[in-house]
Amino acid sequence: MNNQPGSERNLKYIMHRLFNLGLNREEVPPGNPGSFQHEAWIRKILKEKASKRADLKTKLDDVLFIILDTETTGFRPEHGDQIFSIAAAKMKNSTVIEQYHQFINPSVKIPDEIRSLTGIIEDDVKNAPTLDEKAEEIFRFLSGGVIIGYHISHDVAFINHYLWKRYRSSLKQPSLELALITEKLVGSSAFPTLDSASSYFDIDCCNRHSAQGDVLIMVDLWRSLLDLCREKGIETLEDLYVYIK
Known part of the structure; x- marks a missing residue:
């Protein structure tokens, strides 16, 4: 021994x-x-x-969707930009069953323009845990469902950069882009921002550009989109993938 x-x-x-x-x-x-x-x-x-995650034949009402948003110090994780706030909500059949939010100490300065946009300053995160310290908690929350979000490729890129650098791994579940789903289901407009989609569905945009606030906005947006899916006869994950491709 x-x-x-x-x-x-x-x-x-x-x-x-x-x-x-x-x-x-x-x-x-x-x-x-x-x-x-x-x-x-x-x-x-x-x-x-x-x-063991949901297969394509699973009814949308039975799928666990995980709405995800992050706030980051920039747009290039490969150049040292970091996550400093992360939020998520688990939804099934239009119902929120669990929520998560955590400030993260990014160990780098938050640029002035990001502070102005998000309202989050160094004092908010200086005593927060690092991503290493909260990784197990965060990735357990994110496991087992289909991840969705607005411009979700940004959030997934940051998380996968961390996972690859730290563990040579990546998120295992699929992710869906809410902007694309909104455009395909509405069929008559472009929705380049969460604000534009929220305005179309008359959703209040409280605490915009905070991870927690944006997740709550996307919760209401996803409920509206699920209603449209039902109206259009989109019943399963496969139906949704076929419709938005």
Whole structure:
């Protein structure tokens, strides 16, 4: 048995990494951490977990949708821009069943234009946890559903950049773009911003450009879009994918 402090720290790091990737304690594979067999087992389990998510034949009312929004210090995670606020809401059959919001200490300065846009300043995040400290909590919340959001590729890019850099992994579930869904279902207008979609459906835009505020706006938007889906006979995930492609 190896009782060296360095080995213990390495084992704790590896265990923390596994839990952050969405594995429960009973799912942590046996064997030598870091070995080829061990890594292969991890990939196998993650693939199995992904396969248990909603398939294309699932009724929309039975799908767990996770509305996601982040606030970031810029637009280029590969150039050092960071998440400093993240919010999400789990919805099923038009009902919010759970919400999440967390300020994140980005360890970099929030640019003036971002502070002006979001109303979030350094004092709001300087004592907040880092993304490393909240990763397990955040990714457990985001697991198991279809992620949706306005300009969601931005949010997913930041999260996947973090996951790849830290764990050589990425989000396993699909994501859907609310701007595209809105344009396809309405069929007569372009909706380049969340404000334009909210205005069309007479949704109040409270706390706009805060992650938590934007998620609540998107909750109301998604309810309106689900109503349109029902009117158009769009019943399953497959129906929705076919309609918006």
